[in-house]
Amino acid sequence: MIWRPFTQEKIAPPPVKIIRGDGAYLISKNGDRYLDMISSWFVNAHGHSHLEIAEAIYEQAKTLEHVIFTKFSHDPAEKLVNGLKLLLPPTLNKYFFSDNGSTSVEIAAKMAYQYFKNIGEKNRNIFLSLDGGYHGDTFGAMSLSGVDSIYHSTFSQLFFKTVTIDVPEYYDGVEDIEQKETEIIERLDRTLTDLGDKICALVVEPLLQGAFGMRLYRTQFLERLVNKVREYGTLIIFDEVMTGFYRTGKMFAMNHTNVLPDFICLSKALSGGFLPLALTITSEKVYDAFLSDDKSKAFLHGHSYTANPIACAAACKSLEIFGKKETVAKIEEIVKFHKSHDIPKALKRRSIGIITAFDVSSEEEANFITDRAWENGIFIRPLGKTLYLFPPYCVRNDDLVRTYDVINKYL
Ligand SMILES: Cc1ncc(COP(=O)(O)O)c(C=O)c1O
Incomplete structure (x- = not known):
């Protein structure tokens, strides 16, 4: 059953x-x-x-269905990265493949955490996230999501340390929104005065929090939030698993703002919705911190289906349709x-x-x-x-x- x-x-x-x-x-x-x-x-x-995506999948399956993505690379993955490169800001240029949304966030969190270990800032062990966020159902993703939900609260004792920030909900007819945003930023400022140098990354669903209630917040708030936490050297993770690929009217939700993250997580519509595929995309700055003669400083993480060629072929065709x-x-x-x-x-x-x-x-x-x-x-x-x-x-x-x-x- x-x-x-x-x-x-x-x-x-x-x-x-x-x-x-x-x-x-x-x-x-x-x-x-x-x-x-x-x-x-x-x-x-x-x-x-x-049909076009189905045919792209069929053609790829006849050619190469899968190959281990350590020693080998392949056209569908490279073509997909080249296509996305044209849509993303040039600072986001290191692409790490996986196969679902939760994992793409988990990977961003692990990379952010290890980044600080690798550069010698060993006390940054706390994450910041938004109240009512949803980043998936693996332990890391749950730790970063709202602990009050019936989906996750059973496991909350096992979560890593996350400080949650209130969200100034925006909707038709809302009153005093600027005042509410200012109060939240002021409270955050006080938290950061105490904890700023212990925080490793802020994780948000930009502009729209999906699975816990389709809550919207304003671009102005997101920009103030990002600028505030950046003052403390914190890395920024935009989880665009749901918002990516025109869901907010632009290719990515971050395209509505004047701020850029250090990581963007993509999945769901990445493959047009045909096959499991995900990407965690980060910057040269983060990537460089993992380069070393010491193997333990590498990002020792991977999944069997990393960059599956058939899923990448579906994603390439989907990008073509978006074009x-x-x-x-x-x-x-x-x-x-x-x-x-x-x-x-x-x-x-x-x-x-x-x-x-x-x-x-x-x-x-x-x-x-x-x-x-x-x-x-x-x-x-x-x-x-x-x-x-x-x-x-x-x-x-x-x-x-x-x-x-x-x-x-x-x-
Ligand atoms: C914003 C966001 N992040 C992560 C996830 C988790 O993705 P998946 O279900 O592919 O693990 C979801 C799923 O709804 C999501 O909406």
């Missing part, structure tokens, strides 16, 4: 068997069609079973749609890029709306009392209209 993720198997209904994907739709064994309005956990970018005018035009259409369509009874409505989210009065109400959507062939998944829409970029306008209609009818 299969044991599903994030599922209380005692009460959950049996899974729906999906036999096919078709653009924004999933098709069940019974022939029912479900509009995937959360891109299957923020993964699928260009639509399910996209097309039609893709960007479609993304802009979705952004405009959210901006111009009201959900009058929504609480704390917030939208960024192709994502819109809002709260309802209770978890029961969120579940009620989710069930009505399901009956109408629309798949959404609440986060507590938050509902959100996160469509693949191929979603049609009439599907968006239908989704808003169903939400507005039952809310």
Whole structure:
């Protein structure tokens, strides 16, 4: 029997068997069609079973399916790095492959920690993170996420030391946002006066905190935060596992800001949502600190499927699709749609890029709306009392209209 993720198997209904994907739709064994309005956990970018990506995967599988990535390299990995290089700031130029989002963050945290050990700053053992962040389910990623969640609190005694910073939530109609941001930065300043030289890295989901509630905060706050912690020599990790690849309307969330991280973590839409693949990208400064005649100063970390050629081939094709005018035009259409369509009874409505989210009065109400959507062939998944829409970029306008209609009818 299969044991599903994030599922209380005692009460959950049996899974729906999906036999096919078709653009924004999933098709069940019974022939029912479900509009995937959360891109299957923020993964699928260009639509399910996209033919060009499927063909790229087939071609690569016939040529080279996998090879150990220590002694060997291969075209798909090199082509992917060359493609991403054109999209990323030139300071982020060292690419470390792995195969899922949690691990890409885990790797950034380990690199940041070891960086300070390697340069002789041995007391930097504490991380900074944002309250309500989510960075994955491995121990390092959990340590950096919010300990209060039911997903992680069972394990909290095993976490490494992390200081969490409050988040000034931004939504339609929020009041005194600048004041709230200033108070948080002032509190952080006091913490840093005591602990600044013990902090190794700040980890954030830039602008949008996803899995713990689709919470938005302002560019201005992110910039103040980064500039403040930089005063103490701390490294900055941007976890763009969810926000990367146009989810916020720009290629990366960091492109909305005037600050740059020392690490960016990418996964999910990196391969177009087809195969597990992740990257932790860092700077020459960090990389150089690992160069030594002493082998123990190297980054002694790796995974069996590091830089899998088939996953890299999917990612190269996905990047090519992102490069097309039609893709960007479609993304802009979705952004405009959210901006111009009201959900009058929504609480704390917030939208960024192709994502819109809002709260309802209770978890029961969120579940009620989710069930009505399901009956109408629309798949959404609440986060507590938050509902959100996160469509693949191929979603049609009439599907968006239908989704808003169903939400507005039952809310
Ligand atoms: C921002 C962020 N980081 C990390 C992860 C973990 O990624 P994965 O589920 O691939 O381990 C997620 C997953 O939702 C995420 O949203």
